[in-house]
Amino acid sequence: MAALGMTVLDQHTLSLVIWLPVLGGVLVLASGGDRNAPVARKLALGFSLATFVLSLSLYTGFDVSKSSMQFIEHYNWVGALNIYYHLGIDGISMPLILLTSLLTLIVIIAGWEVIQDRVAQYLAAFLIMEGLMIGVFSALDAILFYVFWEAMLIPMFLIIGIWGGPNRVYAAVKFFLYTLLGSLLMLVAIVYLYFATGQSFSILDFHTVPLGYSVQVYLFLAFFAAFAVKVPMFPVHTWLPDAHVEAPTGGSVILAAITLKMGAYGFLRFSIPIAPDAAHHLAGLIIGLSLVAVVYIALIALVQRDMKKLIAYSSISHMGFVTLGLFIFDTQGMEGAIVQMISHGFVSGALFLCVGVLYDRVHSREISSYGGVVNTMPVFAAFFVFFAMANAGLPGTSGFVGEFLVILGSFRTNGWFAVVAGTTLVLGAAYTLWMVKRVVFGPVANDNVKALLDIKGREKVVLATLAACVLALGVFPLPLLEVVHASVENLLQHAAQTKL
Numbered sequence: 312m313a314a315l316g317m318t319v320l321d322q323h324t325l326s327l328v329i330w331l332p333v334l335g336g337v338l339v340l341a342s343g344g345d346r347n348a349p350v351a352r353k354l355a356l357g358f359s360l361a362t363f364v365l366s367l368s369l370y371t372g373f374d375v376s377k378s379s380m381q382f383i384e385h386y387n388w389v390g391a392l393n394i395y396y397h398l399g400i401d402g403i404s405m406p407l408i409l410l411t412s413l414l415t416l417i418v419i420i421a422g423w424e425v426i427q428d429r430v431a432q433y434l435a436a437f438l439i440m441e442g443l444m445i446g447v448f449s450a451l452d453a454i455l456f457y458v459f460w461e462a463m464l465i466p467m468f469l470i471i472g473i474w475g476g477p478n479r480v481y482a483a484v485k486f487f488l489y490t491l492l493g494s495l496l497m498l499v500a501i502v503y504l505y506f507a508t509g510q511s512f513s514i515l516d517f518h519t520v521p522l523g524y525s526v527q528v529y530l531f532l533a534f535f536a537a538f539a540v541k542v543p544m545f546p547v548h549t550w551l552p553d554a555h556v557e558a559p560t561g562g563s564v565i566l567a568a569i570t571l572k573m574g575a576y577g578f579l580r581f582s583i584p585i586a587p588d589a590a591h592h593l594a595g596l597i598i599g600l601s602l603v604a605v606v607y608i609a610l611i612a613l614v615q616r617d618m619k620k621l622i623a624y625s626s627i628s629h630m631g632f633v634t635l636g637l638f639i640f641d642t643q644g645m646e647g648a649i650v651q652m653i654s655h656g657f658v659s660g661a662l663f664l665c666v667g668v669l670y671d672r673v674h675s676r677e678i679s680s681y682g683g684v685v686n687t688m689p690v691f692a693a694f695f696v697f698f699a700m701a702n703a704g705l706p707g708t709s710g711f712v713g714e715f716l717v718i719l720g721s722f723r724t725n726g727w728f729a730v731v732a733g734t735t736l737v738l739g740a741a742y743t744l745w746m747v748k749r750v751v752f753g754p755v756a757n758d759n760v761k762a763l764l765d766i767k768g769r770e771k772v773v774l775a776t777l778a779a780c781v782l783a784l785g786v787f788p789l790p791l792l793e794v795v796h797a798s799v800e801n802l803l804q805h806a807a808q809t810k811l
Contacts, residue, residue: 332415336435337439351431384397400448402794403795453505470559482554518805527810567659617676618669622663632717633717639723640724644721662702699746709781709784
């Protein structure tokens with residue numbers, strides 16, 4: 312019996328990791344109103360912990376030497392249209408699934424006492440969203456991918472729109488419309504490829520179908536519209552600061568740590584392998600936009616007064632590094648981009664949680680409301696400074712590894728790319744340290760800060776977990792690079808072959 316249970320688990324691990332949190336979300340919703348909030352919290356914690364433990368089996372059972380898909384599941388869904396429930400992961404998607412399941416668990420622990428209003432609905436939204444995001448990273452059928460991609464918008468829209476700040480409705484609608492408009496063009500591209508492949512929605516069939524140059528350009532631009540908004544790339548980035556500022560802390564963490572990565576993942580899974588010739592021809596445009604994002608947005612971050620806004624702009628600047636790494640078509644550059652995606656998930660998630668800790672106590676995100684926090688909250692200040700250093704790309708932290716590899720790869724392509732990208736490290740250090748200096752150090756500026764109490768056990772656990780991840784990835788990135796390497800090599804070989 313145990314052996315049978317194990318085989319079922321092995322065969323359906325991906326489905327379990329997707330649907331277990333969704334089921335958890337439904338049960339949490341069913342737990343009733345705020346009277347039963349303790350039950351909802353325990354249920355949510357149990358399901359998110361179980362999902363995280365299950366997702367670890369994806370890592371332990373993963374063969375790093377293979378570039379092909381693993382943990383494959385393939386069932387008929389809509390037979391008449393050749394739509395299948397087709398799942399599988401490679402070295403690019405697996406780390407992102409682990410990141411999603413870990414951060415959802417952290418968000419649920421972080422909102423334990425903070426959320427007092429509609430607790431069950433809040434926790435359920437995160438659990439359902441977790442399942443849908445993991446679905447995005449593991450779908451190998453284009454329609455299934457699209458369903459997960461669109462469905463994920465709904466819980467995020469609700470999280471911003473219900474538990475957000477004063478302008479939450481404006482921010483939620485803006486976020487929804489931007490993402491939806493991009494996605495509709497993606498749907499058109501998927502339908503075109505369906506007919507081009509002889510009526511197949513399999514993403515792996517899309518990778519091999521021969522396409523003319525002009526068709527490739529159109530398809531690339533359609534996918535670009537969907538994924539660039541998600542990343543978000545300059546100039547379609549304006550929804551992100553608004554969404555971040557208004558979203559509750561948990562929403563900001565998931566938004567920065569995972570949703571932005573879905574855009575970069577889309578480039579790796581769709582844009583580059585489906586339209587390799589167009590990707591090579593248009594790479595200059597994307598590198599240009601990435602470098603503008605990296606420098607210009609870092610300058611905007613310098614003048615922000617709101618801590619959340621500053622970290623939101625910093626996210627856009629760091630994601631510029633990711634898109635730069637993807638489109639220089641260099642093994643190190645692309646591996647660096649994926650490391651940067653994972654690292655940014657930890658660092659930006661941690662910084663938003665730090666801002667959340669201060670906000671819960673003082674109810675202000677303005678930098679000017681603070682000063683001298685180190686005097687009253689020394690443990691918190693230590694964590695905050697550590698994550699700020701990781702954000703600035705200090706060696707020994709995960710922030711350095713990804714950015715260093717991208718700069719290394721871009722140097723081989725064009726020395727000037729590396730020079731421009733390198734300047735951002737200086738700018739990144741400038742705005743991050745500027746914020747830390749004004750918030751953490753100096754004399755105690757006002758009574759609010761005087762009355763602050765240091766972080767409790769729960770908050771320590773959350774921040775210490777993320778600090779351990781940032782440190783481990785910074786000191787020893789090999790386990791991640793091993794997982795990624797075969798898939799990146801395979802993708803670059805595929806992208807080097809013309810489809811014309």
